[in-house]
Amino acid sequence: MQIDHRVERVNTIVIGGGQAGLSTGYHLQRRGVPFLILDACDRVGDVWRRRWDSLRLFTPARYAGLDGMRFPAPPHSFPTKDEMADFLETYARTFALPVRSGVRVERLSRQDTGFLVVAGAERFEAENVIVAMSHYQRPRIPPFAADLAPDIVQMHSAEYRGPSQLRPGGVLLVGAGNSGAEIALEVARSHETWLAGRDPGHVPFRIDGFLARWLLVRLVLRVLFHRILTVATPLGRAVRPKVLHVGGPLIRVKPKDLDAAGIQRAGRVVGVRNGLPLLADGRVLDVANVIWCTGFHPGFSWIDLPVFGPDGEPQHDRGVVRDQPGLFFVGLHFLYAFSSTMIHGVGRDAARIAAEVSRGRRIDSQPMARSRYSADAMGRARSSSATTRAGRADAPVRRPHAAPRWLSGSRGASARDRDAVPGEPADRTLSASDGSSLRRG
Template identity: 35%
Template sequence: MTDRTQVVVIGGGQAGLAAGYHLRRLGLDFVVLDAQTEPGGAWQQTWDSLHLFSPAAYSSLPGRFMPPQAGEEYPDAAHVVGYLRDYEKRYELPVHRPVRVRGVHRDGELLRVRTDSGTWHAGAVISATGTWWRPFLPAVPGRADFRGRQLHTVEYRSPREFAGRRVIVVGGGNSGAQIAADLAHDTELTWVTQRAPRYLADDIDGRALFDAATARRRALDEGRTDTGGVASLGDIVAVPPVRAARDRGLLSASPMFTCLVPGGVEWADGTRAEADAIIWCTGFRPALSHLAPLQLRGRRGHIATEGTRAVDEPRLHLLGYGDWTGPASATLIGVGRPAREAARQLAELIT
């Protein structure tokens, strides 16, 4: 099968839907190709207790407020999945799934998008695949020697499967803190971080984070001093479960160990901690393998962008991968503005 359209959006999660909303408003012909079998993007894959950092009204995609969740100030992941499903249906976005994109190629004046179910030719492509599908594991000595279970954030679901076990959680960001708080009550927990945990003030949530990221981007664009953005405020949003575990003294962090041993981990002074499982909450990398045929990566593997537009391929925009593709663009509230700008630029390019 070979089809042609003005824009192909790769990824049907929050970034892809925001792009679709603005493309539709501009009257462009487009399709959204999603590798998942159901709506909801990566929110379908998260651990059971995950909640947003902000109330529903401040966690919305363009055009439609997220409704509040009964009994919850900060909606859970299942509520977000339902919201994204309704959003997709409300705006009748042309999402094709499951469709896995194999590669994006230059083909004269068009871009050729090769998938497992056919080929699309388009005047432009928006890549919105996110990072969840590419978990990062650090190269720590002895990792292959550990006899227990090792898993990444993407594989964690519930503390029930670890009850009564010795668990080491590695990572001082939001995922590490939330999963450590989840496990603090029914496991023998060791929480390990590169530096001492830095909690944001308890009254700060996703609204303030979005404002901080936007202010930093504006300062950099105007040549002013870097404000530091979200990183200047801290690393961990003290959502209620994290705050409760912290205040009960259950989230005492140890410094990073130097290596793994068969029964656990070891620090430089020879101290060891035994473990049945290690959960690596060590972040993600952009899922961009489908763009490899375009040969856009620099020496450090980074694709240069101006806003969301790829510098060396103006028919390609990258959306939702973090601040380098728009302030707070990896969040629900933050992705709308760069999505609007990407759609506007593509409308000027191809119409």
Template identity: 30%
Template sequence: MLDYVIIGGAQAGLSMAYHLKKMEKKFVVIDGEKEIGASWLNRWDSLKLFTPTEYNHLPGMKFNASKGHYPTKFEVSNYFKLYVEKFQIPLQLDTLITSVRKNEKGFYVSYKDGEIQTKNVIVATGPFHIPYTPPCHTKISETVSQMHSNYYKRVDQLQKGDALVVGAGDSGYQILDEISKDKNRTVYFSGNTNVKSLPQQFLGKTLWWWFTLIGFLSYSKYSWIGKRINSSVQPVIGTDVKEILSRENVIAVGRTKDALNSEIEFEKDKISTIKNIVWATGYRPNFKWIEGLELDEDGYPKNYRGVSNINGLFFIGLPWMFTRGSATLGGVSKDAKYLADIISKKNKQ
């Protein structure tokens, strides 16, 4: 029997593995992908972090890049691989967990070809589980190429003709920026055009330097200001929203309302010339594979700083698990240290 099974091999899982290694626990990190860093490599090719190098360190090892550099997804993946190598983290890849259940002996972590028994489980699968696409997508003609941003890699995936990008988050605006650089293609945008856009540099300092100075990423979700930040529309960082929306070939059409064959209905128009759609419409959580787990109204596990209602079951890397930075590459370290301290105290009892 293992002491711990960590489910998920990205920044959250690796941060916890670092602490378990220091505590000399018997554990394994399990991931459904075939290589470490695949969760980043699966995203679009031009993706860069909007946090500079100095804010991307996992515990015990600095991100090896110059200060002020904004790493690519390839650099993040390579950093994870070096991290695993340095700390000799035990891995079991290409293993999709199908269920976690507990009895008097401990936890049984099941997958297609077997089962692992462990005293404790740390779920580090992150916030991005099931790509969400609005129901009206099923009414659209098969001649229109549709893909969720989770599967978008580069512009050459698109067929010739007009395109539509749906979604006003960082992903939506970054993909809109990339696609609309082709001036010969009309790109329609469906989403909020009143979002705030913050530059990566301000008065000679990075945005994250200012965030750290004012404590923006450190306010607890339970504090008054934390609740205000959490409930407000999140700004788009490092992408000039106004400049993109001002391009002659970009047309904002408001919310997507409905569709039928090749005609798509928006708040501001009905359009039938669209040949490509990228749905940057987010994800829905999926924790139904964990037996006995209590979920909140948004489908996330009920927990306090990663400690769940099931004794011995922990979480890390959830959005706003404790602060705004809980699910970020650099911010997850604080939550990992907190959980490590909880585990250490539990061992002494």
């Protein structure tokens, strides 16, 4: 069988069809830049549909819309993951964004004529490539997990859907970030539950309370996360390493919620003894299930370009890779602000990158890449009453260098003592569970 390796030429390729990719596409379209969005999922929004069944966003619906379209729900409600998935699909259809689904990019490299994107038998050549996804894609599970007894049900949080997947008996969740805490509350209703890992701190108010609804959520999401905690401020630069390497605070769950549910706290899981999880204090937990909420490995090994620093992170200036003209990132954790992976914050970064692409591209007559959605949807989009939020660069805000306690985790224990697994970073789920940031974990 002969494989067709013809190259499809597009001015700009956007890799990733989640909220970051769709928001980027929206802004490219407004600037008249020809582009094509490649997404590994079979359907727009599937990255959300695959999350656990009871997942809800951490941010209210009023902050869950994307540029050009409000989220169709009561403003103070917290959308489900399926509602978020359907919203993204509607967004792509409304603006006739050219999304090509079921295309998993395997290699990105540069050649004389531009960037080469390889996805199975498909080849794409582009002047610009925008990587619109989180750096962390591959589930992180410690090697000693293979030594657990074969009758123990174990899975990563990315595979968890609900308690029906578990055996009767105890459950150990390894990783006490947002995913671990929320899943622990769910499984504790039917199973004896242990939660292992450091205390990441928590937001000191109820996100669904009256005060939070009218004041604190607005201040935290729109001011603290979006304007103060940025790379342009001393406080933002101080907090950024903690966010990248430790993770964010608990958003919905509070420590007293875990205590009230009867969830037992455990220290680090350091290995396996006689087929059972071994804790740092020498205890062995006789459990029937283990859920690894230990975050994700970097997933950019397919980028065959010298763009990574010693820490493995892409080197960029607010998403612009200066050493590789035409290469951009959107959706990275703390790309510019704490809100960069959150739904309400990704639009600002996307608008800025679209402006960079528009300024740098050659003027040509290349047509817009074809969409899988009907072109007449553009008329509906233009007549929509949805409001458009323009992306703006924020002026630096002077603040003291000390980070809030709930962003820095609990006091007293060392980072090593608080880790769920030795040598493993904390669960990075402010962005995964939320999708208001999309970090899966």
